[in-house]
Amino acid sequence: MGFKILEKAQLGPDSILMRVSAPHVAKNAKPGQFIILRPHEKGERIPLTIARTDKEKGEVTIIFQVVGKSTKYLSLLKEGDEIPDFVGPLGRPTEIENFGTVACLGGGFGTAVLYPLVRALREAGNYVIVINGARSANLLILENELKELSHEYYVTTDDGTKGLKGFVTDMLRKLLEDGKHIDRVFAVGPVPMMKSVADLTKNWNIKTIVSLNPIMVDGTGMCGVCRVNVGGETKFACVDGPEFDAHLVDFDLLMKRLAMYKDLEKYSYELFLKELEDKECPGKC
Amino acid sequence: MSGKMLNLNRTPMPKRDPKERIKTFDEVALGYTEEDALKEASRCLQCSRPFCVEGCPVHIKIPQFIKKITEKDYIGAVKIIKEDNPLPAVCGRVCPQEEQCELKCVLNKKGAPIAIGRLERFVADYEAQLGLSEKPEIMSPKGKKVAVVGSGPAGLVCASELAKMGYDVTIFESLHEAGGVLVYGIPQFRLPKEIVKREVEYIKSLGVKVVTNFYVGRTRTIDELMNEDGFEAVFIGTGAGLPKFMGIPGENLLGIYSANEFLTRINLMRAYKFPEYDTPIKVGKVVAVIGGGNVAMDAARSSLRAGAEKVYIIYRRTRDEMPARAEEIENAEEEGIEFMFLVNPVKYEGDERGWVKTMILQRMALGEPDESGRRRPYPVEGSEFPLAVDTVVVAIGQVPTPIIANTTPGLQVHPKWGTLVANLKTGATTKPGVFAGGDVVTGAATVILAAGAGKTAAKYIDYYLNNKNKPNIWDELFNAQ
Numbered sequence: 071m072g073f074k075i076l077e078k079a080q081l082g083p084d085s086i087l088m089r090v091s092a093p094h095v096a097k098n099a100k101p102g103q104f105i106i107l108r109p110h111e112k113g114e115r116i117p118l119t120i121a122r123t124d125k126e127k128g129e130v131t132i133i134f135q136v137v138g139k140s141t142k143y144l145s146l147l148k149e150g151d152e153i154p155d156f157v158g159p160l161g162r163p164t165e166i167e168n169f170g171t172v173a174c175l176g177g178g179f180g181t182a183v184l185y186p187l188v189r190a191l192r193e194a195g196n197y198v199i200v201i202n203g204a205r206s207a208n209l210l211i212l213e214n215e216l217k218e219l220s221h222e223y224y225v226t227t228d229d230g231t232k233g234l235k236g237f238v239t240d241m242l243r244k245l246l247e248d249g250k251h252i253d254r255v256f257a258v259g260p261v262p263m264m265k266s267v268a269d270l271t272k273n274w275n276i277k278t279i280v281s282l283n284p285i286m287v288d289g290t291g292m293c294g295v296c297r298v299n300v301g302g303e304t305k306f307a308c309v310d311g312p313e314f315d316a317h318l319v320d321f322d323l324l325m326k327r328l329a330m331y332k333d334l335e336k337y338s339y340e341l342f343l344k345e346l347e348d349k350e351c352p353g354k355c
Numbered sequence: 356m357s358g359k360m361l362n363l364n365r366t367p368m369p370k371r372d373p374k375e376r377i378k379t380f381d382e383v384a385l386g387y388t389e390e391d392a393l394k395e396a397s398r399c400l401q402c403s404r405p406f407c408v409e410g411c412p413v414h415i416k417i418p419q420f421i422k423k424i425t426e427k428d429y430i431g432a433v434k435i436i437k438e439d440n441p442l443p444a445v446c447g448r449v450c451p452q453e454e455q456c457e458l459k460c461v462l463n464k465k466g467a468p469i470a471i472g473r474l475e476r477f478v479a480d481y482e483a484q485l486g487l488s489e490k491p492e493i494m495s496p497k498g499k500k501v502a503v504v505g506s507g508p509a510g511l512v513c514a515s516e517l518a519k520m521g522y523d524v525t526i527f528e529s530l531h532e533a534g535g536v537l538v539y540g541i542p543q544f545r546l547p548k549e550i551v552k553r554e555v556e557y558i559k560s561l562g563v564k565v566v567t568n569f570y571v572g573r574t575r576t577i578d579e580l581m582n583e584d585g586f587e588a589v590f591i592g593t594g595a596g597l598p599k600f601m602g603i604p605g606e607n608l609l610g611i612y613s614a615n616e617f618l619t620r621i622n623l624m625r626a627y628k629f630p631e632y633d634t635p636i637k638v639g640k641v642v643a644v645i646g647g648g649n650v651a652m653d654a655a656r657s658s659l660r661a662g663a664e665k666v667y668i669i670y671r672r673t674r675d676e677m678p679a680r681a682e683e684i685e686n687a688e689e690e691g692i693e694f695m696f697l698v699n700p701v702k703y704e705g706d707e708r709g710w711v712k713t714m715i716l717q718r719m720a721l722g723e724p725d726e727s728g729r730r731r732p733y734p735v736e737g738s739e740f741p742l743a744v745d746t747v748v749v750a751i752g753q754v755p756t757p758i759i760a761n762t763t764p765g766l767q768v769h770p771k772w773g774t775l776v777a778n779l780k781t782g783a784t785t786k787p788g789v790f791a792g793g794d795v796v797t798g799a800a801t802v803i804l805a806a807g808a809g810k811t812a813a814k815y816i817d818y819y820l821n822n823k824n825k826p827n828i829w830d831e832l833f834n835a836q
Contacts, residue, residue, distance in 0.1 A: 094574050108531055114624060114633040115531070139633055155531040157568040287624065287634070290529050290570055291756045292539075292596040293616035297607055304600065304607060309758060323607055326709035330609050334635040341630055 072152025073107075076129060081211045084136040085179065086145050087121070093128025095120075095158045101186040102164030102281065102313055105132065106289040108155035109144040116140045117286045117308075119183045120159060130158075133182035133211070138335050139342040146346075160289045161312045164279070168195040170253035173245070174220075175201045175238040175267055177259020181211050183281050184258055188219045191256075197221050199252070201241045203259070207232035239266045246274055254279070257316060261325045268316035278316035282307045284327055299323050363466020366395040368473050373689040377659045380543040380627055383686060384448070392477040396424035399469050402461060407471060410459035412807030413512070415439045417456060417471055424474060432478040434489045441515040441558055442508065442806060444483065444550045445537060447476025450803045451680050483550075488557050494521035499820055502527060502586040503563075504571045504759070507535020509592030509793030509805035509812075511558055516813030518561040522820075525586075526563060529570035532623060535594055536794075537802070539623040540615075540650065542657050545683075548622070572758035577766070581788060587823075588788050588816045591775065592809055595753040595794035601645075605703030606749070608711040610639060614650045614750035621657050639745020640664045643714060645700060646750035647677035648799075652684065654748040655692045663746070666692045671699040671719045676729040697721070697732065701739060703747070713741045755795045763789070774798055782812030783819075783832035790816055 077089035095105060099120050106115045122131040136145050147153065164187055172191050176184040181202055192198050200220035204210045205228045217223045225233025226241050234241050238259070246252065255278040257267040264280045271278040284296040284307050291309035298307050301318035305311060369385040370376075376383050387395065399421040407417045416435050423432035436443045452458075452472035460468030482489065499522055503514045506528040514524045532538050534551040559565055571577065571593075580586045598613035600606050617636070620626040624634035642658040644651050647670040658666045668687065670677060673696045677684060688694070698716040706712050718738035721730035754773045760766050765786035767776040775784055775791045782790035792808025794800055815832055822828050 094569060098574065098579075112625070112632045155568050157529060157531070157570055157574070159573055160570065287616060287619055288530060288539075290596070291758060292598070293619050294598050294600070294613040295616045297600075299607060304602070309756070323709070326609060327607070329708075331635045331637070334629065334637070338630045338633060338635070 072154045073156040075147055075149055075151050075153065078147070078149050081133065082209055085133065085182075085209075085211050086136065087131060087133050088144075088147075089129050089131045090153060090156060091128060092130045092156050092158075095130050095156065096123045096125050096128045099123045099130065099159040100163035101166065101190040103159035103161045104289075104312065105130065105156055105158030106160060106286065107132075107144075107153050107157075109140050109147070109153060111154060113143065113154075114140055115155070115287055115289065117160070117283070117289055121182055121185050130156075133185075135179040138339045142339065142342060157289070161308060162310070164190065164256075164313055166190045166194050171197040171199065171251060172254045172256065173199040173201065173242060173252050175203070175242060175255065175257040175259070175263075176216075177203050177238055177257070177263035178205065178209065179211070180257075180259030180263070180281070181216070184256070185212055185215060185219075187256060188216060192219055199245070199250075200224070201226065201238045203227065203238035203241070203263075205229065237266065238263065239270050242267065243270055246270075252276055255316075256280075261321050261328065264316060264319075265321040268319065268321070272317050279313050280316040280319060281313050282311055282319070282324060284324060285330065297327075363462065365398075365467040365470050366391045366473075368470070373691070376544070377656075377690050380660050382547050383544050386480055387473050387477040389477075389481075392424055392474055393427070395470050396421045396474060398462070399425075400461065406459035406461060407456040407469070410456040412455065412803050413440045413810050415456075415475070420478065421469070421471075421474060424478065429478045429481040430485075430487065430489060433482045434491075436475060436478065437489060438491055439810075440806065441512060441561075442554050442802075443475050444479035445508070445546060445554055446803055446806065447472050447474075447479055448546050448550075449541060449801075451801055453681065455803065483553060488560060490557075490560060491519055493519055493561060496523065497521040497820075499523060500525070500584075500586045501816060501820075502571075502580045502584075502589045504577075504589065504591045505535055505593040505793075505795075506533035506555070506565060506567075507537060507592060507594050507793065507805060508802045509594070509795075509809040510535065510590065511555065511809070512806040513590045513592060513792065513809030513813045513816075514563045515558045515561055516810050517816060518558070518563045520813070520817050522817075524563045526565045527569040527571050527574075528565065528567045530623065531567050533565050533567060535592075539619045540653070542618065542622055542653050544656065544660065545653065570758075572762040577759065577763040577786075577789060587820055588790065590782070590809070590812050590816060591759060591784070591789065591791040591795055592793045592805065593755065593759060593795045594805070595755050595799040597754050597756045597773070598749070599752045599754060600749055601700065601751065603700060603702050605705060605711070608703050608705040609709045610637065610711040610745060611703065611747040611749065614644075614646070614654045614748050615753065617654050617748045618650070618657065621661065627657075627661050636661065637746070638663050641667075641744050642746040642748065643667045643669050643700075643742065643744045644748045644750055645669045646752070647672065647679060648750065648752070649679045649683055650753075650799075651748075651750035652679045652687045654750050655687055656690060658746070658748070659690055659692070667742070667744075668692055668694045669698055669700065669714075669716065670694065670696055671732045672721060672729060673697060699732070699734065700747075701734075704741075711744060711747055714744050714747060715739050715741055753794075753799050755798075772798055778833050778835055779808075780811070780835045781815040781832045782808065783815065783829065783835070785833065787829040788819070790819075
């Protein structure tokens with residue numbers, strides 16, 4: 071008995087949204103939490119952000135980026151197909167309260183994590199600034215949704231194809247230098263982006279929360295592969311996080327640990343792409 | 356005793372050759388042939404007061420099932436076992452019989468005890484080979500729902516006992532496969548996963564529902580199960596799943612695994628079959644496994660099969676204090692694993708990419724016995740020396756994950772061990788309607804002790820549900836002597 075895909079939509083070149091029937095997960099899911107799924111019977115367990123839930127209908131929306139075999143496999147599933155394993159909600163929910171003015175920074179794919187967070191922060195009465203950044207304009211996701219949910223919305227692109235040319239930190243620095251008062255910052259994205267946000271906000275003394283994305287296996291606190299160093303202490307991101315105080319996180323360690331299986335991941339992905347190619351052209355065209 | 360000559364020698368069980376077996380994950384012990392089983396069973400004295408039964412945590416009627424073997428009624432034998440233990444093929448393989456039933460066997464005084472475990476395994480495998488699945492009698496439905504959290508040995512046995520009594524039982528499992536430590540922890544070469552699957556199917560055939568991908572504490576809380584979902588009692592058998600680390604410098608370097616991660620990747624995720632299976636694992640040429648228990652032996656022997664050339668067991672005490680089963684230590688030795696005793700790592704050093712390269716070991720000496728009765732090791736100052744390693748597996752123990760206790764008000768936890776506080780005689784916790792047993796209560800122990808705890812809890816869950824309105828029922832269960 072699997073979990074049925076009710077809707078599938080392409081958000082960007084490699085970004086895909088899936089609405090999945092998972093009533094047990096939907097019932098208790100809160101912003102900041104994630105699910106773990108296994109795309110097929112020989113698949114690995116991968117953590118993905120919960121972008122949205124509909125408790126009444128028992129639906130969970132996930133957004134993911136195709137980066138390797140598992141996500142590629144997932145992206146090839148169609149509406150009506152079933153995902154064999156889908157467990158959650160996992161991790162601690164985000165601490166949501168009325169902080170005052172909050173800035174939410176999404177870098178590249180991290181923007182998917184921001185989406186439920188921005189909604190919850192807004193509902194809690196915050197003044198919400200969103201900075202949505204990507205390498206290039208075509209890689210920006212959830213633009214309309216975030217624009218609608220936020221009080222102020224900014225875009226940055228590395229190549230300047232849209233919004234400010236530069237990084238999300240450049241925009242944040244600009245706002246701060248222009249005298250904007252910000253009570254709390256949330257940043258989700260690639261590790262170097264989160265690290266540079268942390269460096270910036272440390273100087274301005276603004277509490278900053280990051281959502282970390284280490285490698286996970288079970289996601290239930292059992293294996294410890296997701297261990298991160300926070301303030302000199304080892305924490306398991308799956309049960310103690312995934313959100314932590316950015317000023318205490320050892321980002322260099324996180325980056326190294328994320329790279330642990332890079333070569334094997336690449337090998338597996340290439341093998342799979344070749345398999346797909348052979349399937350499309352059985353006689354080598 | 357009759358005038359018949361006593362045979363004091365156990366019938367040996369065939370095993371795969373160490374040189375060959377370390378190349379695959381195939382099961383090492385091959386099990387008795389019918390001839391072996393008949394020979395071994397004929398040694399049983401059929402004691403009128405069988406001590407072996409007292410030594411069994413689930414009280415299998417051992418002489419009776421062995422008698423059936425001598426009569427060549429193997430199915431009759433397995434039927435007798437299943438009256439008390441729904442997991443004969445598992446327990447026949449992984450129980451420490453030498454500390455339990457076989458320890459109590461009267462033949463011990465004169466020679467070797469009956470190989471009860473091997474006989475249990477033989478009849479269970481015999482049944483499996485015929486594709487049969489003997490079922491005990493199931494009482495008429497009681498119309499009462501009980502939730503079992505965790506599908507390891509404690510949960511499986513508790514669920515099957517309750518199902519036999521007519522309860523409507525659902526097991527909730529957080530992983531994608533049922534079996535708990537039997538699937539993620541114990542390797543294929545000791546306990547083939549097909550066997551676990553078969554025993555889980557058998558328990559389902561008794562009417563137990565198994566819901567995987569359901570993490571109690573997050574997906575639903577215990578209170579929600581009881582107050583909203585109609586479960587009248589809950590059994591927590593979530594084991595000891597939180598790996599302990601030593602907290603020494605460099606422990607987060609790449610290539611350092613908890614035993615849980617290492618074994619989960621290999622067993623549950625089948626990483627040894629990468630890239631056919633998607634989950635990878637990296638096992639270097641030189642592997643050091645820290646710890647002296649069964650989990651350490653499993654990790655060491657798995658390392659060899661995953662391609663390591665040299666595997667060390669690093670243990671801070673001596674062979675005499677090792678908690679692993681003698682049989683597993685012997686297997687590890689046969690396979691060429693090197694044991695380093697009276698040493699303990701104090702730190703790790705890595706390369707520029709963050710991979711572990713060297714572990715610094717410190718020599719230890721043994722002092723006075725500690726609370727476990729084993730002599731306490733203490734470090735020898737200035738005795739540090741390096742050992743070059745590519746992979747390290749930390750197998751120094753597991754404690755229960757705090758998630759259920761944290762999300763269940765009223766559930767008390769032992770402040771030092773993190774285990775749930777429960778009456779060992781009844782399984783009653785500090786929260787009315789909630790029972791617990793197995794590693795989550797005792798800390799990491801054995802499959803059969805967990806199974807025994809599941810069985811005990813089932814009995815008292817039944818008692819509780821029959822006497823729910825009795826005044827002070829929970830005090831009675833929690834304070835039972």
